[in-house]
Amino acid sequence: MAFILGPTDVYYASRVTNLIGNAGVTPPMSAIRVDGLTKSYGQLLALSDLSFEVEEGEVFGFLGPNGAGKSTTINILLDFIRPTTGRVEVLGLDAQAHSRTIRSRTGVLPEGVETYDRLTARQHLEFAIESKGAADDPLALLERVGLEDAIDKKAGGFSKGMSQRLMLAMALVGEPDLLILDEPSTGLDPNGAREMRDIVREENARGATVFFSSHIMEQVEAVCDRVGILREGEMVAIDTVSGLRESVGDGTTLRVTVDRVDDDDLQAVRSLPDVSSATSEDGQPPTLVVQVDGSKTAVLGELEERGIDVQDFSTREASLEDVFQSYTADGGTEVHAR
Numbered sequence: 098m099a100f101i102l103g104p105t106d107v108y109y110a111s112r113v114t115n116l117i118g119n120a121g122v123t124p125p126m127s128a129i130r131v132d133g134l135t136k137s138y139g140q141l142l143a144l145s146d147l148s149f150e151v152e153e154g155e156v157f158g159f160l161g162p163n164g165a166g167k168s169t170t171i172n173i174l175l176d177f178i179r180p181t182t183g184r185v186e187v188l189g190l191d192a193q194a195h196s197r198t199i200r201s202r203t204g205v206l207p208e209g210v211e212t213y214d215r216l217t218a219r220q221h222l223e224f225a226i227e228s229k230g231a232a233d234d235p236l237a238l239l240e241r242v243g244l245e246d247a248i249d250k251k252a253g254g255f256s257k258g259m260s261q262r263l264m265l266a267m268a269l270v271g272e273p274d275l276l277i278l279d280e281p282s283t284g285l286d287p288n289g290a291r292e293m294r295d296i297v298r299e300e301n302a303r304g305a306t307v308f309f310s311s312h313i314m315e316q317v318e319a320v321c322d323r324v325g326i327l328r329e330g331e332m333v334a335i336d337t338v339s340g341l342r343e344s345v346g347d348g349t350t351l352r353v354t355v356d357r358v359d360d361d362d363l364q365a366v367r368s369l370p371d372v373s374s375a376t377s378e379d380g381q382p383p384t385l386v387v388q389v390d391g392s393k394t395a396v397l398g399e400l401e402e403r404g405i406d407v408q409d410f411s412t413r414e415a416s417l418e419d420v421f422q423s424y425t426a427d428g429g430t431e432v433h434a435r
């Protein structure tokens with residue numbers, strides 16, 4: 098007798114595998130598996146041989162500066178654009194062959210506002226509920242995102258933050274297995290950003306995998322189990338938040354205000370022992386930002402020897418934001434992956 102497995106069977110099989118995996122028999126299933134992914138837009142190489150996995154049940158932070166390739170990756174996961182080469186699986190399914198099933202089990206908060214001015218918040222949710230064949234209550238969803246008072250108001254009059262909350266409520270419809278949030282804190286005030294993080298935690302506690310893109314380290318470090326740092330289409334670091342923290346060690350960030358600095362000076366500072374990265378911030382006067390694990394006087398001495406006038410300097414313990422900067426700025430840290 099032959100059995101033909103449909104997407105639902107694959108889903109339950111993977112859930113069972115995952116449960117067994119948690120008991121220590123098989124490793125957990127990947128919610129996202131990206132293998133050798135390349136995407137070119139004409140001459141521009143947006144993604145270059147990108148490979149990474151996000152495990153089921155993880156909150157994964159996908160970090161990178163503007164233009165690093167985050168939205169391109171997300172659009173490929175959802176089959177809105179096609180890769181040049183490489184293979185992508187989402188929820189155990191091929192992203193191109195099973196995009197409908199994947200989208201029906203995924204909640205997406207896209208980058209930028211995508212609401213309809215003439216529809217009310219309730220109508221937006223009714224539309225999302227119907228398209229997903231779900232049975233959610235629009236009011237309950239709007240209460241979760243703090244927008245219940247605007248349930249019968251048209252989205253055309255919403256602030257950016259309100260639109261972002263509405264789109265988040267739409268992403269939550271149908272208890273998705275995977276939530277893909279592209280720059281979710283855009284337009285939110287600090288309270289809104291905190292509420293967003295609470296929802297991410299609640300969704301994860303319910304069992305959802307969360308893939309969370311941002312260009313701000315601070316926003317992902319509070320909720321993410323692991324973080325991948327993307328730079329110019331390549332993953333330059335992937336680790337737990339604590340692993341990344343360890344990679345800074347008891348390092349210090351040294352900020353030095355100088356009269357001038359050029360590429361040769363930067364290179365000379367980078368080649369000093371104990372210096373893991375050195376970048377410059379343009380300004381009048383310019384500032385040198387150096388990650389250093391040992392003596393700061395060696396850095397100041399080197400500058401003096403090169404005839405550079407040190408006008409001021411300050412030190413502070415390196416933060417995760419500094420780690421992010423050092424991985425993403427030119428001349429920053431070398432690849433670090435676990």
Ligand SMILES: Nc1ncnc2c1ncn2[C@@H]1O[C@H](COP(=O)(O)OP(=O)(O)OP(=O)(O)O)[C@@H](O)[C@H]1O
Pocket residue numbers: 138141143161162163164165166167168169170208312
């Ligand atoms: N449709 C397109 N045609 C041509 N180039 C594109 C297209 N979409 C993106 N790019 C380019 O590909 C690169 C990656 O862009 P992408 O939007 O994926 O980055 P991102 O990390 O999401 O950036 P941001 O944080 O600014 O949204 C950029 O150089 C961008 O200009």
